[in-house]
Ligand SMILES: Cc1cc2nc3c(=O)[nH]c(=O)nc-3n(C[C@H](O)[C@H](O)[C@H](O)COP(=O)(O)OP(=O)(O)OC[C@H]3O[C@@H](n4cnc5c(N)ncnc54)[C@H](O)[C@@H]3O)c2cc1C
């Protein structure tokens with residue numbers, strides 16, 4: 001499966017090591033299929049390699065433009081938010097407007113938020129650590145966009161708990177503020193406080209019990225480092241949430257994205273196909289302790 | 294008045310579910326207090342004489358660094374507990390605790406609580422287990438933070 005050619009329309013610096021690329025297909029007929037919330041693409045930095053990167057916003061998801069030129073980028077445009085951790089992600093993070101990248105996808109199971117009126121069913125709890133907010137941004141935008149009353153306020157309770165190493169590493173600060181203004185219950189917590197930080201200090205799990213979540217009927221979407229997801233899921237379970245309504249994103253190493261190579265296998269799961277988003281509980285609770293192959 | 298405090302104590306996660314009698318004993322040592330933003334609940338080095346059950350607002354646990362001033366180590370929100378050093382000699386605070394905004398908390402006199410826990414083994418036993426449960430949770434969170442989850446690719 002050859003990658004489709006996309007042009008970098010904008011490269012926005014989110015933090016010192018995270019950038020959001022707005023990509024538009026070089027030709028409309030080349031565009032990959034519309035992504036669902038939480039799906040990922042394989043992005044190619046030509047001459048360097050390929051990496052799995054979640055869709056953080058797309059013109060086809062009901063996301064909004066927050067200064068990333070999505071509307072002007074046109075139909076089929078997508079935003080990927082990338083943390084520079086190695087050769088491929090570095091090349092993507094420094095890709096300048098006008099340069100070309102390859103896109104294969106979209107792959108995997110998403111959060112499933114398109115399929116119902118979640119906020120009418122119960123509390124929705126989004127817990128993200130670091131770059132983990134990327135695949136959750138479009139879900140929150142969508143829920144917020146679809147579930148507002150005549151006065152523009154949210155109909156239902158949407159909790160957004162975001163953790164970061166320190167204030168300078170908090171991504172999507174403008175989105176977090178916008179969601180809070182719509183009535184979402186947003187709390188941001190950092191591991192390390194720096195001068196000027198007046199918010200919470202501590203693990204995301206510390207924000208769960210005091211939040212006032214009603215566990216019956218609640219649904220949780222969790223994305224971040226796996227250790228953080230395990231502790232978060234355990235804290236949500238302790239609150240009384242049904243583990244089958246806690247969803248985690250298992251972002252293990254991927255290669256083909258097509259269910260062929262087995263690189264992403266975790267127990268019985270082929271994560272590029274059966275994941276990355278899976279319900280916590282049952283076998284997944286134990287599988288999350290397995291080391292990557 | 295003590296009945297009001299007993300009601301407040303019985304809804305705080307640390308002591309919720311204890312019998313009316315035990316809550317009544319604790320209430321005999323407790324007052325409901327408020328702090329304005331920036332005020333200290335606890336000062337490092339001073340006598341550790343109070344257990345605080347946070348009801349409203351956020352308390353920042355701080356340590357003072359000569360070069361940078363106060364560094365917030367952790368914040369504790371509604372339902373949380375501040376102050377452990379009253380449990381063990383020499384009963385001195387090891388950190389500062391500052392109201393990050395308006396804070397409401399139940400302040401329980403530690404000497405009074407220790408005396409009651411000594412006199413009533415059931416209260417002592419239950420209190421010790423409840424406090425140990427919160428301490429365990431805090432220890433686990435501290436351990437996870439030591440992993441520097443968002444900074445290190447090793448811990449991803
Ligand atoms: C389904 C899925 C969705 C993802 N979404 C995003 C995203 O939206 N934004 C983003 O920045 N990254 C995302 N990642 C992680 C990204 O794929 C890796 O960071 C990337 O493959 C690293 O490649 P590299 O060549 O830059 O670094 P490498 O040299 O391959 O690795 C450098 C470091 O990154 C770590 N690393 C390798 N693979 C992963 C991984 N899968 N997850 C985390 N760290 C990894 C390695 O352990 C190593 O320490 C996602 C991964 C998956 C599987």
Ligand code: FES
Pocket residue numbers: 253254255256257258259260261262263264265270271272273
């Ligand atoms: S990445 Fe090849 S099978 Fe999943």
